[in-house]
Amino acid sequence: MRLPLILVVAAACGGPAKPPPAVPLPNDKPAQPPVAAAEPPKGAEDGAKPEAAPPRPTGPIEIKIAAPQTTVKVVSDGKGKKTPLRYTTKSGAKQAVEIAMDFSGKQDTDESVVPTIVLSGEAETRSIDKDGGAEYMLTITSTDARPVANSSVPIDQFKTVLGSLAGLTIGGKRGANGAAGDVTMRIEHPPDHGADALELIRFTFPAFPVLPTQAIGVGARWQSTTTSKLADKLDVTQVTEYELVAHQGSTWKIKGTSVISGKDQEVETAKISAISGQGTSETTIADGALYPTHKATTETMFKASDASDKSSQFVLKLGGTFTPH
Numbered sequence: 017m018r019l020p021l022i023l024v025v026a027a028a029c030g031g032p033a034k035p036p037p038a039v040p041l042p043n044d045k046p047a048q049p050p051v052a053a054a055e056p057p058k059g060a061e062d063g064a065k066p067e068a069a070p071p072r073p074t075g076p077i078e079i080k081i082a083a084p085q086t087t088v089k090v091v092s093d094g095k096g097k098k099t100p101l102r103y104t105t106k107s108g109a110k111q112a113v114e115i116a117m118d119f120s121g122k123q124d125t126d127e128s129v130v131p132t133i134v135l136s137g138e139a140e141t142r143s144i145d146k147d148g149g150a151e152y153m154l155t156i157t158s159t160d161a162r163p164v165a166n167s168s169v170p171i172d173q174f175k176t177v178l179g180s181l182a183g184l185t186i187g188g189k190r191g192a193n194g195a196a197g198d199v200t201m202r203i204e205h206p207p208d209h210g211a212d213a214l215e216l217i218r219f220t221f222p223a224f225p226v227l228p229t230q231a232i233g234v235g236a237r238w239q240s241t242t243t244s245k246l247a248d249k250l251d252v253t254q255v256t257e258y259e260l261v262a263h264q265g266s267t268w269k270i271k272g273t274s275v276i277s278g279k280d281q282e283v284e285t286a287k288i289s290a291i292s293g294q295g296t297s298e299t300t301i302a303d304g305a306l307y308p309t310h311k312a313t314t315e316t317m318f319k320a321s322d323a324s325d326k327s328s329q330f331v332l333k334l335g336g337t338f339t340p341h
Contacts (some may be wrong), residue, residue, distance in 0.1 A: 054080070071322050072336070073179075074095070074298070077203050080198055081201070083197045084244045086240055088240050090230060091267075096233040101301070102148060103194055105144070112138065112339075113308060116133065117221065118130070119220050121332050123330055131174050133178060135156050137158070139155075140155075150189065151191055154185065161174045164245050181213060181214075184202070187200050195226050199221075221335060223312075225240065235259070241256075252291060253276070254276050257274075269298070270332075272296065272297040272299070274297070276293030289319050290317070293316035307340050311336070314335075317331050317332075
């Protein structure tokens with residue numbers, strides 16, 4: 017079977033009549049026993065060529081997440097003692113972490129919902145630069161999927177695909193203020209449909225708040241503006257209003273509210289308009305930890321029209337959590 021869910025944007029950019037791409041899943045039916053040598057292959061009796069099995073991956077697969085462009089503007093520096101807020105870690109430090117990701121896509125009244133993707137692994141800080149930025153590598157040691165209400169995907173099949181991604185590495189650089197560099201996802205021995213599974217992870221992978229460079233206190237508020245390409249297709253802008261709501265000992269708690277927008281644009285054969293959306297986030301940064309505790313959700317809406325002005329309304333919902341252990 018094939019799962020008609022991921023990257024609904026790509027479908028829209030080919031026009032509303034184009035079906036969305038799919039993440040292939042294992043066949044619903046168990047493998048059949050081999051056909052006896054005396055029996056002609058399927059299709060041979062009418063002169064047709066036998067159906068060929070899809071090629072298996074022959075080498076490593078790498079997928080990159082391009083660094084977003086983010087600017088930060090302080091609205092208020094808060095009250096009380098002012099301290100620079102940073103993501104801090106030490107070279108060689110290791111951290112166990114679990115990442116959970118959710119995705120659903122809707123085209124008009126047709127909605128696809130997937131089970132929650134769960135990746136567990138160990139992160140290592142490879143090095144620290146002179147400005148406190150970290151080069152890191154997260155190695156995934158186990159995967160799972162959790163049921164989601166109204167999911168259109170058989171969870172056992174989804175687990176089969178995800179289960180073969182153990183050994184996936186996710187590496188990159190991050191500034192001390194949280195500004196992310198390019199991220200590379202790599203798997204040395206990819207399973208069938210491994211590239212499709214990595215695309216789904218890339219699309220839903222959470223991002224952390226970018227922090228002000230100046231010293232701030234509790235109650236500080238700042239505005240973070242990020243421009244990026246949604247699913248490598250749509251130019252969108254996300255403006256997030258952050259507030260430092262608490263500082264207790266070595267932990268800092270931040271809450272954020274986002275507004276998503278985008279200009280009308282043409283992508284391939286489609287006209288994209290009415291881009292809008294919103295989101296929320298909650299992040300707790302601990303001194304000395306590479307990854308914070310983080311939870312975020314976003315919802316993006318837009319309309320896609322083809323050359324005949326036939327249009328469809330799209331809604332994309334993403335959710336992600338980081339839980340250090």
